[in-house]
Amino acid sequence: MNKFLNHLEEWLITFLMGAATLIIFVSVVHRYGTGIDFPLLQDWLLSINMGWAQELTIIMFVWMAKFGAAYGVRTGIHVGVDVLINRLNDKNRGRFIVFGLLAGALFTGIVGTLGATFVLENGAHYQILSWLGMNTGDLYEGPTTPDLEWPTWIVYSAIPCGSYLMCFRFLQVTYSFIKTGELPHHDHGHVDGIEEETLPVDANPYDMGDDLHPHDLKHKQYGEDSDADKGGKQ
Amino acid sequence: MSAAIIFIILLVLMLTGMPISISLGLTVLTFLFTLTQVPIESVALKLFTGIEKFEIMAIPFFILAGNFLTHGGVARRMINFASSMVGHWHGGLGLGGVMACALFAAVSGSSPATVVAIGAIILPAMVKQGFPKNFGAGVITTSGALGILIPPSIVMVMYSVSTNTSVGALFMAGVVPGLMLAGFLGFTTWNRARKFGYPRLPKATWLERAKAFKESAWGLFLIVVVMGGIYTGIFTPTEAAAMSAVYAFIVAVFVYKDLSMKDVPKVLLNSANMSAMLLYIITNAVLFSFLLTHENIPQSMADFMMGTGVGMIGFLIMANILMLIMGNFMEPSSIVLILAPILFPIAIALGIDPVHFGIIMVVNMEVGMCHPPVGLNLYVASGITKMGITELTVAVWPWLLTMLVFLVLVTYVPAISLWLPRTLGMI
Numbered sequence: 001m002n003k004f005l006n007h008l009e010e011w012l013i014t015f016l017m018g019a020a021t022l023i024i025f026v027s028v029v030h031r032y033g034t035g036i037d038f039p040l041l042q043d044w045l046l047s048i049n050m051g052w053a054q055e056l057t058i059i060m061f062v063w064m065a066k067f068g069a070a071y072g073v074r075t076g077i078h079v080g081v082d083v084l085i086n087r088l089n090d091k092n093r094g095r096f097i098v099f100g101l102l103a104g105a106l107f108t109g110i111v112g113t114l115g116a117t118f119v120l121e122n123g124a125h126y127q128i129l130s131w132l133g134m135n136t137g138d139l140y141e142g143p144t145t146p147d148l149e150w151p152t153w154i155v156y157s158a159i160p161c162g163s164y165l166m167c168f169r170f171l172q173v174t175y176s177f178i179k180t181g182e183l184p185h186h187d188h189g190h191v192d193g194i195e196e197e198t199l200p201v202d203a204n205p206y207d208m209g210d211d212l213h214p215h216d217l218k219h220k221q222y223g224e225d226s227d228a229d230k231g232g233k234q
Numbered sequence: 235m236s237a238a239i240i241f242i243i244l245l246v247l248m249l250t251g252m253p254i255s256i257s258l259g260l261t262v263l264t265f266l267f268t269l270t271q272v273p274i275e276s277v278a279l280k281l282f283t284g285i286e287k288f289e290i291m292a293i294p295f296f297i298l299a300g301n302f303l304t305h306g307g308v309a310r311r312m313i314n315f316a317s318s319m320v321g322h323w324h325g326g327l328g329l330g331g332v333m334a335c336a337l338f339a340a341v342s343g344s345s346p347a348t349v350v351a352i353g354a355i356i357l358p359a360m361v362k363q364g365f366p367k368n369f370g371a372g373v374i375t376t377s378g379a380l381g382i383l384i385p386p387s388i389v390m391v392m393y394s395v396s397t398n399t400s401v402g403a404l405f406m407a408g409v410v411p412g413l414m415l416a417g418f419l420g421f422t423t424w425n426r427a428r429k430f431g432y433p434r435l436p437k438a439t440w441l442e443r444a445k446a447f448k449e450s451a452w453g454l455f456l457i458v459v460v461m462g463g464i465y466t467g468i469f470t471p472t473e474a475a476a477m478s479a480v481y482a483f484i485v486a487v488f489v490y491k492d493l494s495m496k497d498v499p500k501v502l503l504n505s506a507n508m509s510a511m512l513l514y515i516i517t518n519a520v521l522f523s524f525l526l527t528h529e530n531i532p533q534s535m536a537d538f539m540m541g542t543g544v545g546m547i548g549f550l551i552m553a554n555i556l557m558l559i560m561g562n563f564m565e566p567s568s569i570v571l572i573l574a575p576i577l578f579p580i581a582i583a584l585g586i587d588p589v590h591f592g593i594i595m596v597v598n599m600e601v602g603m604c605h606p607p608v609g610l611n612l613y614v615a616s617g618i619t620k621m622g623i624t625e626l627t628v629a630v631w632p633w634l635l636t637m638l639v640f641l642v643l644v645t646y647v648p649a650i651s652l653w654l655p656r657t658l659g660m661i
Contacts, residue, residue, distance in 0.1 A: 024472070
């Protein structure tokens, strides 16, 4: 189940990123293509309306941002101010890390609930009832987006879905941190890659042992192995 | 009063080490729940509409374009070209490194990415040639900072998003300061290398130079796509970013063949991961600046500053110091997103040009990236060279000093930033 969710999440944000790029590319090519004076081609191109491209890209990127943020919790990419807590001893740092993770779960939980309420009040409730063939009463049908004319509640449901997923990820990371003392991070693969003078595809400059991320209990900084107060147990 | 409460909540939350985005969001929620009557439902909507701007979408596209080209091949070609041009002078490969960083900055919008791409290749080569390790590390750590000054730059897009300044004008304004800083850093490198007698490279012939240029031209053409497209009005900045991402994909996969098709999903995923992190900070920063505006804080701070009679010069000194201090705790994007809404109205009230102020902010961020405790570039360099942070800090200081001199120059000579966009009629 969890594995399925992981794959779905990765697949979704990869797809959204690639597809959004393609859409903008095609719409730009289309815009200049219509200017070419070539009888049949021009008529055909003019008959296609690409006015929705911008709106769709924005929607796709917002969805990518929400689900990507949840994925980011799992890869430990979110940056913080960890200068102070990284100077603490293992036990106290551990407490702060757990506090930070739970604060993340709290925030995303609240936002998810707020978003869910908003979505329900702006069309979802009406839609679900009318699908079930029930009396919708005086419920609000909800607005639609300007270009694509999609119901906004579907578009905005990225907030509750993404935030609840993110909340779940924060709890997951908290659980595994309490159990193993490790925070998620990429393998520092790029360091291995240097001998062969190529970078691995997932080299990530935001994921070095810096003070923007909390050092977990197994953290080790280059050249400071002897610094007992910083390195933790190694 | 409410300003003090907001900033104290934010400060306390941030210092506990939770992600910046979360602490911004929680600050807003805490304040709204307890102290005001703003309908809390509007908060959830803001989380969506906050990034519902087409201009912001340039960020993921530029990250994607940079990621396609941050792989050995492009960087190595640029290093070859740079060292064939300047390698025979004092400083040899080190000087080549500065120039290669400047070139690479023109395809990448991020400083740490520049350090990774150029440093990973040039640092081992420099050590092999007999340069001391800390000399190489110092050169690359600081020159890598050019990544956010020379367009395209992600930090500049962030600034333009939070202050509604034209991205095109900012990018243009970054060109001259970027080249100048590269010159300054190059001079420091040259000077130190001459003093200590470091190895130089044999002089390359013009034929070799032309060949090296042809090799790297494919990558360098990306900056032409971006700047040319924006300047001539063919693309909007976001479209230019998307086109550059497609261009980078074609160059990396079909021209240079550094990546195979099966690596592409990995690059997409990795870019999406990083963009989502930045977009999440933006969403919460928008929420935060909504709170500030709602409480009328930027306006009252601007009035207060005007009332104290501190002039433009005094304000710029204070802004510089504030940003340098913030640079000790946070990474550039977050600083820009938090500080810009507060400092920008004051700067405008004092008659500072918005584009010039943007460049000042970016140069400040560059300095912050090169010194501890959070200097991202330092940590990247530490990962590559396996040197400790303390050791690296000592290695970096001659170049860091150069950057501080440059910072003063950029702050008080607006013409450096404004000349080019003004000549081109962009501002």
